[in-house]
Amino acid sequence: MSYFIDVILPIPLHKLFTYKITDAEAVFLKKGMRIAVEFGKSKIYTGLAYKVHENAPIGYEAKDIFQILDDSPLVNEIQLKHWEWISTYYMCTLGEVFRAALPSAFLLESETELELIQSFSKEEELSHEEYLIFEALQFQPRLSISQIIEILGKKSIFPIIKSLLDKHVVLVKEHIYEQYKPKLVKYVRLNEEWNSNEKLSELLKLLGRAKKQHALILTYFQLNALKKPIKATQLIEASNTSNAVIKSLIDKDILTYYFIQKDRINFDGKSEQIKELTTYQETAYNAIKSSFKTHQTTLLKGITSSGKTEIYVKLIKQLLEEGEQVLYLLPEIALTTQLIERLQYYFGEYLSVYHSKYSMNERVEVWNNVLGNKQKAQLILGARSSMFLPFSNLGLIIVDEEHEPSFKQYDPAPRYHARDASIVLASQHNAKVLLGSATPSIETYYNAKENKYGFVELNRRFGDVLLPEIELIDIKEKHRKKRMKGHFSDRLLEMITDALKNNEQVILFQNRRGYAPVIECETCGVSPQCPQCDVSLTFHSYRKELRCHYCGHKQAMPYNCGACGSEKLNSKGFGTEQIEMELEELFPDAKIGRMDLDTTRGKYGYQKIIGQFEAQEIQILVGTQMLSKGLDFANVSLVGIMNADTMLNFPDFRAHERSYQLMVQVAGRAGRSKKRGKVAIQTFNPYHQILQQVSTNSFDEMYKEQLNERWQYHYPPFYRLIKITLRHKDFNRVDEGANWLGTSLERIFKENVLGPSTPSISKIRNYYIRNIIIKVPQKQSLLVTKNHILRVKNSFQAVKEFLPIKFNLDVDNY
Ligand code: ADP
Ligand code: ZN
Ligand code: ZN
Numbered sequence: 001m002s003y004f005i006d007v008i009l010p011i012p013l014h015k016l017f018t019y020k021i022t023d024a025e026a027v028f029l030k031k032g033m034r035i036a037v038e039f040g041k042s043k044i045y046t047g048l049a050y051k052v053h054e055n056a057p058i059g060y061e062a063k064d065i066f067q068i069l070d071d072s073p074l075v076n077e078i079q080l081k082h083w084e085w086i087s088t089y090y091m092c093t094l095g096e097v098f099r100a101a102l103p104s105a106f107l108l109e110s111e112t113e114l115e116l117i118q119s120f121s122k123e124e125e126l127s128h129e130e131y132l133i134f135e136a137l138q139f140q141p142r143l144s145i146s147q148i149i150e151i152l153g154k155k156s157i158f159p160i161i162k163s164l165l166d167k168h169v170v171l172v173k174e175h176i177y178e179q180y181k182p183k184l185v186k187y188v189r190l191n192e193e194w195n196s197n198e199k200l201s202e203l204l205k206l207l208g209r210a211k212k213q214h215a216l217i218l219t220y221f222q223l224n225a226l227k228k229p230i231k232a233t234q235l236i237e238a239s240n241t242s243n244a245v246i247k248s249l250i251d252k253d254i255l256t257y258y259f260i261q262k263d264r265i266n267f268d269g270k271s272e273q274i275k276e277l278t279t280y281q282e283t284a285y286n287a288i289k290s291s292f293k294t295h296q297t298t299l300l301k302g303i304t305s306s307g308k309t310e311i312y313v314k315l316i317k318q319l320l321e322e323g324e325q326v327l328y329l330l331p332e333i334a335l336t337t338q339l340i341e342r343l344q345y346y347f348g349e350y351l352s353v354y355h356s357k358y359s360m361n362e363r364v365e366v367w368n369n370v371l372g373n374k375q376k377a378q379l380i381l382g383a384r385s386s387m388f389l390p391f392s393n394l395g396l397i398i399v400d401e402e403h404e405p406s407f408k409q410y411d412p413a414p415r416y417h418a419r420d421a422s423i424v425l426a427s428q429h430n431a432k433v434l435l436g437s438a439t440p441s442i443e444t445y446y447n448a449k450e451n452k453y454g455f456v457e458l459n460r461r462f463g464d465v466l467l468p469e470i471e472l473i474d475i476k477e478k479h480r481k482k483r484m485k486g487h488f489s490d491r492l493l494e495m496i497t498d499a500l501k502n503n504e505q506v507i508l509f510q511n512r513r514g515y516a517p518v519i520e521c522e523t524c525g526v527s528p529q530c531p532q533c534d535v536s537l538t539f540h541s542y543r544k545e546l547r548c549h550y551c552g553h554k555q556a557m558p559y560n561c562g563a564c565g566s567e568k569l570n571s572k573g574f575g576t577e578q579i580e581m582e583l584e585e586l587f588p589d590a591k592i593g594r595m596d597l598d599t600t601r602g603k604y605g606y607q608k609i610i611g612q613f614e615a616q617e618i619q620i621l622v623g624t625q626m627l628s629k630g631l632d633f634a635n636v637s638l639v640g641i642m643n644a645d646t647m648l649n650f651p652d653f654r655a656h657e658r659s660y661q662l663m664v665q666v667a668g669r670a671g672r673s674k675k676r677g678k679v680a681i682q683t684f685n686p687y688h689q690i691l692q693q694v695s696t697n698s699f700d701e702m703y704k705e706q707l708n709e710r711w712q713y714h715y716p717p718f719y720r721l722i723k724i725t726l727r728h729k730d731f732n733r734v735d736e737g738a739n740w741l742g743t744s745l746e747r748i749f750k751e752n753v754l755g756p757s758t759p760s761i762s763k764i765r766n767y768y769i770r771n772i773i774i775k776v777p778q779k780q781s782l783l784v785t786k787n788h789i790l791r792v793k794n795s796f797q798a799v800k801e802f803l804p805i806k807f808n809l810d811v812d813n814y
Helices: 023-028 077-089 094-101 128-139 147-150 158-165 199-209 213-225 232-239 245-250 264-266 281-294 307-323 335-350 360-371 383-387 418-429 442-449 475-478 490-501 576-586 605-616 657-668 690-694 699-712 731-752 783-796
Strands: 003-008 016-021 036-041 045-053 113-116 143-144 171-172 184-190 256-261 297-302 326-329 353-356 380-383 394-400 431-437 454-458 469-474 505-509 520-522 539-541 544-549 555-558 567-572 592-595 620-623 636-641 680-681 719-726 755-758 767-777 807-809
Touching: 003 023, 003 036, 003 094, 003 171, 016 036, 045 147, 045 281, 077 094, 077 418, 094 383, 113 128, 113 147, 113 442, 128 147, 128 158, 143 147, 147 158, 158 171, 158 297, 158 326, 184 213, 184 232, 213 232, 213 245, 213 576, 232 245, 232 636, 245 256, 245 719, 264 807, 281 297, 281 307, 281 555, 297 307, 297 442, 307 326, 307 335, 307 394, 307 431, 307 592, 326 383, 326 418, 335 380, 335 605, 353 360, 380 605, 394 418, 394 539, 418 431, 469 490, 490 505, 490 636, 490 680, 544 755, 567 605, 576 592, 576 620, 657 680, 657 690, 657 699, 680 690, 690 699, 719 731, 731 755, 731 767, 767 783
Parallel strands: 297 431, 297 454, 326 380, 326 394, 353 380, 394 431, 469 680, 505 620, 505 636, 592 620, 636 680
Antiparallel strands: 003 016, 003 045, 036 045, 113 143, 113 171, 184 256, 520 567, 539 544, 544 555, 719 767, 719 807, 755 767
16 A cells, blocks of 8 residues: 655645655654655755645656654644635635745755854764764855755755754854844942941941942942842942942952843743723723623724723733633734833743744744743734744734734735734634724724624723824915924924923824935936836935835935936935934934834844833934834823825825824824823825814724725725736736736626736836736625636636736735
């Protein structure tokens, strides 16, 4: 009897691939174990065992597998069921889901490279073959899997690699790997021999007439009575001395420095008592619990600073006590620095964070802890990809800020929405979902109104602080009356001045980074364009550089126009960098910070800026939409939105909804403790209905109006959208392909086909782009629709000239 196994390969291939296995392997292999296999001409992949059977594949000769990589499944049955749903719903392959789901360290393949860990020295512990690899790495910095196969002259090398990884001889090379550098705080203590009150007079005698040293030692004894570690800075301040005084006492062997990691101080492993809920929060909490009895998914609509997090905390606590796993999904890890600290405080040893900015090793560790249902992984905090972890006992998924666009993955496939996919995941676990937001998405709110989701509202801010007072500033008028300084109206400047006078902090929001999005020649009107994309280059003044925000292209800022040679180059529009520079001139004494993609690179980039702002080392913080995400600063009294119009005019059916959400969220950063905050919105069009709705806090009115438009123009939630994107480097080919495809789809879907259209950025990285959108009415079967689309796709790709065109499908593309 011969046995075969179907394997999921991490490539966009619709079929599973079948390999030959031995009788023993057939007994050993279980669904969800990894296997190294060869695919194509000598390319090695990590595949996933799916099904053992006895049917030889038709059309090709099954190859042997190389190696079984796991002793037990790395992926469980529920996950595989979830992957299948994702692959069907989002029209992608299981292989693509597989690739997205696993930390890449689990997916070794031919090109994966290994690096030597320099500190390794226990050569005597290596086997002969391990030593060969170790030796080869003395001569070249990296080895790929294929090279290792060559060196060892055999293909079953994975156990050796695993052993080398386990023995810390090598690590898998990563391109974006950053070492964790914990923040250290400097403390001082008295050396053992002096450390008692009896020794004090002897010590003072020893110091003779050094007055400052006396003062410092006396202060030390005072502080030490509190039995808490003493910070160097604290000691200097309390004794009114200086660093030099400490230094001389250290030289005399009387004091010693020691260091404690900052996060270790905040969190000492013990859980804190959770906060007592206010009556309003308690009511909401109870309402959620009873809603869960009838609804799998419930929406908590709580205004900014109403204390949604505290309600989540109470729910989580209960679930953990019942022994179930909890997944807490966040839109971006940026805002988690504050949240992680808050949750660590409560759930310390039960909490793990999972995020793509973390190193592979950290991610592998979390994966294994979840797989083993370890204590440390009962509560997982993470961005969208954390819903792929191997949960076995999930009781609750919280989707915080559910309206956030970053829950949607655009590229590569699977193009999923983590909120929607996690609702499906929860139902597979028989778990509950809580969606939270101050400004729910139209679709979610609609589902709540239709009673598909449960609905709970919380309309009081914690401490009964009022929502901020919102002022619309008409900058058209201000320009006319010459009351603008740069991009600041006199009114906004006045408000900033007031806030600074009161020692309060200010947040200024501008949704573009860089200095100016467009540079234009005053003489001939030409703007420098990206050579690879159809966009104007953005000027970054700090490096005197032009950059493309789509492909990363950079060039020096030219002195004159490339078209006519004129030296008169003007900038149009403005970004965060320009605002920061204007502020430096307008408020030369204020400390100004900037938070955007350019200043927050790296794993701890955000943390630094947020930390400085929290410590009030920054008075005015300028930033992009990153600022809108759940940050909680106590001392911010003013939020300024520099220009509301660009968001409102963005060509997208959700532009108005998104602008509303963004502005309300940014505004929500103001006045979160005691005093009522202020928000200033600068605009050319203060009568715009969305701005009026933002300023009067009229979510329901906004919702009704937007819903009406969606109904009229056939958009979600009334119609589903499936978007097809075609890309190719040859303009004519993609154009012809798009027309062909459009015509074929129209034959089936009639007026529900939009396009082919050219997106506003029609070329990115030298690829020309065409879009076609198919609208699916509620009554039309989604499954039948998708089958039609796939059939058309097949005939499209049967045309030889069209086959090389990249063809992407995006279900619910918004
Ligand atoms: P939201 O997520 O709704 O914007 P948060 O949960 O961040 O609001 O709460 C806003 C602030 O109020 C936080 O600083 C939080 O610690 C505080 N807070 C909320 N509820 C309570 C409570 N019941 N007891 C003490 N502090 C609370
Ligand atoms: Zn010119
Ligand atoms: Zn570009």
